[in-house]
Amino acid sequence: MIKRDPNCLSLNSLSRRSLLQSTAALLSVPLVARATVAWAQERLAGSGEVVVFSYGGTFTEGVRRYVYDPFTKATGIKVLDVVADFPEPGVRAMFHAGKVEWDIATGVAAANYPAMHEAGMFVPIDYSLWDQESLEGTPPRARLDDAVVAFSSALLLAYDQRAFPKGGPQNWGDFWDVKKFPGPRGLFAPEAKRNLPFALLADGVAHKDVWPLTDDKLDRAFKKLDEIKPYVSKWWNAGGEAPQLLVNKEYAVTSAYDGRAISAIKQGAPIKIVWDGAYLVHAYAAILKGGPNNANAQKMMAFLNRAQIAAGYLQGTGYPGPNTNQLKYLPAEVVEQVSVNPENGSKAIVEDSTWLATKRPDGKTNLEHLQDRWLAWRAA
Incomplete structure (x- = not known):
């Protein structure tokens, strides 16, 4: 496969790429414990290589330093990177051509997983290779038959x-309360799905009742968005915009990607993040059917999800995998801020990707329907 220059980005890819590169350069990672190395040498030793998709830039640098290189040293298996903006187009193209050149696709969007699963693009995960700490720390909902949550x-x-020196907004109802918490607002421009739940929460809908976004809920959400629209001073697009506009005092409060906000905080930005009502998305890692090194890929998946390696992945990329046992290997200040901390994750709303991918009577998916209404509302 051709490696793409990670610096050549479209606006759409910039948002995701900048999201994924947020904190890699700012976090320190503990040395891999001898116990982890010994376990890998005993259970996962091999030879040859494994080909893994990645996003390039500091994201791949972080994974290589804190996951891939330790894996190679412990097992003897070399890790080769393939770089692109998104994994799905390459996976689909190789599958339909009958020539699969990658072994692991990391970052498969939850909304894209069902169709790729149904098409038979992935092979079952060999969980017998995983250690007990990985199995106990990774909830069953994150361990599918043929995919594992890679990061959130x-x-x-x-x-x-x-x-707000005396304390700022603590939920989306407060975000909408421009009298109690005055100042310019920011919201994410490109996607409906990330804004509509915020409006529903602000209108009093309980977290558990946000999904599915039925038509009556959509009407309610857009009506609520009408209230806040005059106070949105700028609709941001790229991941780094929201924190920067907060620092510049162009926003008083905004939606923001967790990694980008945490990155800014670690650089000294006077920003506070609130997990109540956060919109949480999972991306999967899967082993590709027909890949050249499936056995080595199974070993990489087992290594990646070991608790200490998961902690390294988080600190190397800025985004956590699902193994909660990694928390004991992370600095306290990191634990306080990330979604894998159950105290934070329990306050979030997890995207219902299955519902978004479901087709409506008119042939459009629910996601397409939301987006159509969103674009029309934005243009009005």
């Missing part, structure tokens, strides 16, 4: 502490 990202509420 969230869009959450963030505010400028200088604007």
Whole structure:
């Protein structure tokens, strides 16, 4: 496969790429413990190589330093990177051509997984290779038959502490309360799905009742969005915009990607993040059917999800995998901020990707329907 230059980005890919590269350069990672190395040498030793999709840039640098290189040293298996903006187009193209050149696709969007699963693009995960700490720490909902949650990202509420020295907004109802918490607002421009749940929460819908976004809920959400629209001073697009506009005092409060906000905080930005009502999305890692090194790929998946390696992955990329046992290997200040911390994750709304991918009577998916209404509303 051709490696794409990670610096040549479209606006759409910039948002995702910048999201994924957020904190890699800012976090330190503990040395891999001897116990982990010994376990890998005993259970996962091999030879040859494994070909893994990645996003390039600092994201891949972080994974290579804290996951791939330790894996190679412990097992003898070399890791080769393939770089692109998204894994799905390459996986589909190789599958339909009958010539699969990758072994692992990391970052398969939850909304794209069902169709790829049904098409038979992935092979079952060999969980017998996983250690007990990995199995116990990774919830069953994150361990599918042929895919594992690779990382999670969230869009959450963030505010400028200088604007609210006595305490800022604590939920989306507060975000809508421009009298109690005055100042310019920011919201994410490109996608409906990340904004509509915020409007419903602000209108009093319980977290558990947000999904599915039925037509009556959509009417309610857009009506609520009408209230806040005049106070949105700028609709942001790229991941780094929201924190920067907070720092510049162009926003008092905004939605923001968790990794980008945490990155800014670690650089000293006076930003506070709020997990209540965060929109949480999972991306999967899967072993490709017909790949050249399936056995080595199974070993990589087992290594990646070991608790200490998962902690390294988080600290190397800025985004957490699902193994909660990694928390004991992370600095306290990191634990306080990330979604894998159950205290934070329990406050989030997890995207219902299955519902979004379901087709409506007119042949469009629910996601397409939401987007059509969103674009029309934005243009009005």
